Amino acid sequence: MLEVKDLSIEFLDRSSPERVLNHLNLHMEPGEIVGLVGESGSGKTMTAQAVAGLLPGHAVIKSGEIRLNGQDLLHCTKNELRSLQGNEIAMIFQEPMTSLNPVMKIGRQVEESLRLHTDLSGPERKERALKAMLDAELPNPEDLYYKYPHQLSGGMRQRVMIASAIICHPKLLIADEPTTALDVTIQAQIVRLLQKINRKYETAILFISHDLGLVRKLCSRVVVLCDGDMVEEGTIEEIFRSPKQDYTRQLIASVPVRTGTPLRRQLHE
Template identity: 50%
Template sequence: MTELLSVQNLKTSFMTREGEVESVRGVSFDIQQGEVVGIVGESGSGKSITAKSLLGLIQPPGVIKEGKVLFHGQDLRQMTEPQLRAIRGNQIAMIFQDPMTSLNPVIRVGAQMIEVLRRHQKLDKAGARQRAIEMLREVGIPSPEQRIDQYPHEFSGGMRQRVMIAMALSCKPELLIADEPTTALDVTIQAQILNLMKQLRDATNTSILLITHDLGVVAQVCTRVIVMYGGMIMEEGTVEDIFERPSHPYTQGLLRSIPRVKEGQRERLVSIEGTPPNLLHPPTGCPFMERCPHAMDKCREMPPYFVPEEGHRSLCWLLSSDMQQQKREQEGDEQ
């Protein structure tokens, strides 16, 4: 696989009256061409801010303090605004979480889609309109020939989300960043949208960065998973690593909180006790320490990333050689 995107030590903060809120704290990851990477974690863990930082969409009082965002080896953070505009919506497209704040309420939906196509695909007005109608049909908008001339308020929340997805996919981007793309959709349309995204990847080798709370969606479409908490990456690995061999207590807690249906059995959901850290005063050690059932004094220091196996990393002292040795000795004593 060829590397498409490389994020290195990304740090984003918001300057408030109370002080600096460190929303993203040294995030690093890579995305290969044709890869589908999922980012999961609780609300406030830094998922959406990380995605917006990639495209330089952080507005004051937010500021990207540090890091590189290499796309095809070129640092997006060093580009001018006109250079970034040529990439946004074309080579890199983003589906935002709230479509009502992303669509202009006083401009018809079709005009907004046509503008994107004419700017980036160099189509004439008729060709762009036809392409927009085709995309609306593909995402399940009924009677797209009529709906294309309507305003955003004439669509339901789920249909506005589908319009945003159609707009993002219309230019066949190399990288699609999807922030909760199926949240407002019913199960049938959700399956249709996920299938459309997979078809895009298969047809054009598009890479997808999928931000979601739905671990079921991650298991269905992703090849690799990034688990975020407190503005940092807690664990990263393949879908098999994360779902079958989770090594970080936070990941294990997320997986235990998923409802499971077993015939003839009733199980109580297991929640993660406590609340996420206050990033106005972020902890100096492991951000999950206060909620972790395995917390120890060592956790007051920030752990490095340990690699339990190739391609799988975890920010947890439990994977250190000393702790692993203690675990083996305890297991030997029990036997």
């Protein structure tokens, strides 16, 4: 479904170009959940933004191709790319308060993709928005529809972002550190919600995180990045039981250990 080949990206906002992604190869099958892990600055977000067509202006693709169901995303027209964004590819960001419009009611924001990609009437959009909010496990969607982002908790705002992302039933959902700003209990709820969406709509999910514990619970396969290079790829079982690279072993070793419970047992509970 998704195929990234030989993708290299540079930043051009400094005195000399800075390579931030180096000949990355990545593939995803329909309905698959793949984890993209690594420390800050490893290239995870650049990969996500490149696939979603959201690279910042100072980022330049030096080589490679990105294909979604055979369509070349790097050579689409602006209109073609716009038709894919939110419709075929959707993205959940780390901090919803920076993505949600503070002066726009929740319902209108959830409906935005429908407004761009369909000819549905206002009542039809509202009906779809309420269903998406239910899918995102938001309580009392009829009430929330008329509220503003500041009236919601952090976990509820993230669910609003998820509702907005899934309302058009995209084939690929990119989740860029979607649980980082949330407490542990809400993190677990968001992971279960993403699992439910994956099963219900067969949505493929690219889950970007530095939290290997969450990646282990959600993903079937993992790609490990370090300083823009892909250092290792494998199934959850392969990566956690027998990592091949020192960097991957260091990432696994950095997972917090609960007192009295061996790390290896925690990783495979």
